[in-house]
Amino acid sequence: MKIVIVGRGILGSSLYHLLRRKGHEVKVIESGERRVFPSLIHSLLLKDRDIELARMSLDFYREFSVPMKEFISITLGKVDSEILNSWERAGVEIREEHVSWLKANGIVARGGDRLVYISRLISSVPFVRGKAKIDLLKEKVYLDGKEIHADKYLVVAGPWNPCLLGVKTKSYYCWATLVASGVKELGNHFIYDYEKGFYSRPLLGLGTGIAIVGDGRAIESPPGRRIPVDENEVLDRARERLGSLHPLYTAGEFCEGTPDMRPAYGPMTDKILYAGGLDGYGAEVGPGLAKLVVEFIETGEKIKEYFLDRFTGVTDFTVGREPHEI
Template sequence: MKFVIVGRGILGSSLYHMLRRQGHDVTVIESGERRIFPSLIHSLLLKGKDVDLAKESLKFYRELNVPMRELPSITLGDIRDEIIRQWLSEGVEIKESYIPWLGAEGLVAKGGDRLVYVSRLISSVDYVRGKAKVDLERGKVYVDDKEVKADKYIITAGPWNPCMLKVKSKSYYCWATLAFTRIRELGRYFVYDYEKGFYSRPLMGLGTGVVIVGDGKAVESPPGTRMTVNREEVLEKVRERLGELKPIYTAGEFCEGTPDMRPSYGEVIEGIYYAGGLDGYGAEVGPGVAKLLIKYIVSGEIERDYFLDRFSQVEEFSIGREPHEI
């Protein structure tokens, strides 16, 4: 069977490898408009069925030998017992202890978090450069105004999805700041601070004081728009916990959010499928969503918690809190 995939992000790249493994003819179309970050967080410290998607994603990364670097994490704040029990059931080691360099009690977890070098996954995909357009009335897909023919089309264009397909999702700007701190431990841990409202992750996991901090407000905007953000609202929260902090630069990209801020997939019209709404945690759940879509295409099996039709009654919505924030 011949597939055309629009979008070479984490979802499109995962689908490319999964479908080729099944013997299908796969072409990926990529405009090149979106920046690719070298590494992103993969975490099992989610909740509900999102943990299952994260497990499937981790299995996929390991099968493809995508480079990863496992690091311990510290979670600050009041986490419900049932969520902690779920983490423990997945084999994550969790210990509550006082962390002097944070000045707080926290949950120290091992085996739950890692940096995954998603750029290696994405760069392994052969693609055709071009801008795609979907004609839903005719059921056709065009690249640079030329029709491309396939048995099935899969649109995984991230923040461009709502423009191309009129699905119930929105584009928003998600961003973080690279900063220097004298606390070298921050270079060896992920920190999820639900008391102050920020996260911190090592730049490379090498034990330096250079870290990436974020969790500022999502800014709804069409993709590709030049954005200016107030990073001080986040840095003030970080300084309350860490003290002196020197920002180096702030950068971000556009993400796609759904009404419930969870992934979505389904068939838009016959032969044209959609997968998206990764809501800022695509490294955790992207390959898992890809597996759900392929299962649906092959056997018709549906996972209702993520299926597209759950938004059929939604008229208007605003971007909410990203789901990896417990």
């Protein structure tokens, strides 16, 4: 089958490798407008069926030799016992203990969190640079005004999906700040602080106090605009736990949110398929969702929990809490 993928992010790159392995002829179209970060969080510390998607993603990274580095994580705040049990069923080793350098009791997890060097995955995918236009009525896709012929078109352009397809999702800006701290442990631990309202993850894991701190508000906006943010919105909360933090650099990118802040996929027409709504946690669930998309293309099997038709009655919504925030 000849397949054109519109978008070369985590989802598009995963689809490219999975479909090529199945023997399909695949072409990827990419505008190059979105920044690719070197590494992102992959975590199994999610909820419900998203944990299964994260496990599928982890299997994908291992199958395709995407580099990863595992870290201990510490979760602060009350976590429902059933969620803890689901983490253990996923193979995560957890225990509650006092963490002296945080001066707090926390849930210490091993095997749950890692940095995945996602730029290595994305850079491995050949692509044609240009801007795509989708005509749903005629079931045609154009690249810089010229029609691209294929048996199937997979539109996985993240925050540009609402513009390209009119799908019921929204683009929003998500961001974080690189900080320097005197707390050296910050450089080799993940922190999920549900009491103060922030997360922290290592930049490189060198055991220094350099880390990335985030969990500011999601700002709904069309993709591509420069969005000013107040970094102290998050850092002031983090300082209550960590003490002095010196901001070095604040950056972000646009994400695509669905009405329930869960991934989605499904047909727009017989030939044009949508997949996206990675809602700020694409490194966790993107490759897993790609596996569901490939299964749907080849067998018609669909997972209703993630299928696009669940938004049929939705007219408008506000971008909510990202799913990796339990």
